[in-house]
Amino acid sequence: MPSYNPLQKFGLNSVNAAFSRRADGNMSLSFGDIGGSLENRKKFLWGLGIDYRDLITAKQVHGKNIEYVTPENKGSGALDYESSIMATDGFITDQPGVPLAILTADCLSIFICDPKRPAIAILHAGWRSTEQNISQAGISRMREKFGSQAKDLFIGFGPSIRSCCFEVEKDFKSNFDFGLVKRQERVFMDIALINQKQLMDCGVNKENIFDPALCTFSDDDFFSFRKEAQSAGRLISVIMLK
Ligand SMILES: [Zn+2]
Numbered sequence: 001m002p003s004y005n006p007l008q009k010f011g012l013n014s015v016n017a018a019f020s021r022r023a024d025g026n027m028s029l030s031f032g033d034i035g036g037s038l039e040n041r042k043k044f045l046w047g048l049g050i051d052y053r054d055l056i057t058a059k060q061v062h063g064k065n066i067e068y069v070t071p072e073n074k075g076s077g078a079l080d081y082e083s084s085i086m087a088t089d090g091f092i093t094d095q096p097g098v099p100l101a102i103l104t105a106d107c108l109s110i111f112i113c114d115p116k117r118p119a120i121a122i123l124h125a126g127w128r129s130t131e132q133n134i135s136q137a138g139i140s141r142m143r144e145k146f147g148s149q150a151k152d153l154f155i156g157f158g159p160s161i162r163s164c165c166f167e168v169e170k171d172f173k174s175n176f177d178f179g180l181v182k183r184q185e186r187v188f189m190d191i192a193l194i195n196q197k198q199l200m201d202c203g204v205n206k207e208n209i210f211d212p213a214l215c216t217f218s219d220d221d222f223f224s225f226r227k228e229a230q231s232a233g234r235l236i237s238v239i240m241l242k
Pocket of ligand 1 (some may be wrong): 065161162163164165166214217218219
């Protein structure tokens with residue numbers, strides 16, 4: 001299976017969405033072995049009907065800033081990392097043909113579609129952005145910019161490190177009052193579960209959230225920073241309005 005669309009089950013025909021797997025190769029132009037990354041992107045995105053030269057990527061900083069982008073921003077970070085959009089961990093757009101991308105190796109990517117408007121978003125949710133509630137920030141931005149209602153949104157999660165493998169310090173309890181799992185005196189974090197709750201707290205319907213429950217650490221189909229450290233490549237999560 002070359003790719004996976006976490007919004008597929010909702011049957012939305014206005015949007016293209018997918019995340020890549022290890023077999024698709026490293027998609028980062030700054031991390032891991034970047035020698036084949038442009039070719040990998042070209043091939044993967046071609047299958048989705050996306051020109052890799054149009055891709056919009058971010059200099060991700062584990063914050064909760066979310067940028068509104070338009071066709072004018074197409075190509076930011078497409079051919080070199082330096083041209084990526086500065087200091088942001090999410091994108092929103094209501095423009096067709098604008099491919100939004102997030103690169104991850106353990107962090108959660110969140111795909112959002114409002115088929116009514118239509119409008120889309122993609123978010124990069126590691127534990128720091130989750131702590132800052134980037135999910136809520138994304139929904140707020142879509143409401144402000146597009147008038148999107150939370151109850152109309154469809155959401156899909158990419159693969160991420162899960163509570164089976166994501167051990168955190170015991171004092172993490174001060175950061176999160178939900179989503180920590182204790183096993184044999186060790187503490188594990190469930191980033192996806194926390195984001196799911198944050199989204200539902202904003203008014204998103206539970207049945208409109210799809211979580212494929214894929215763990216990047218346990219499943220060799222994906223890159224994992226915790227497991228592979230500096231050599232880890234990055235998966236791409238991409239969404240585009242047709
Ligand atoms: Zn795992």
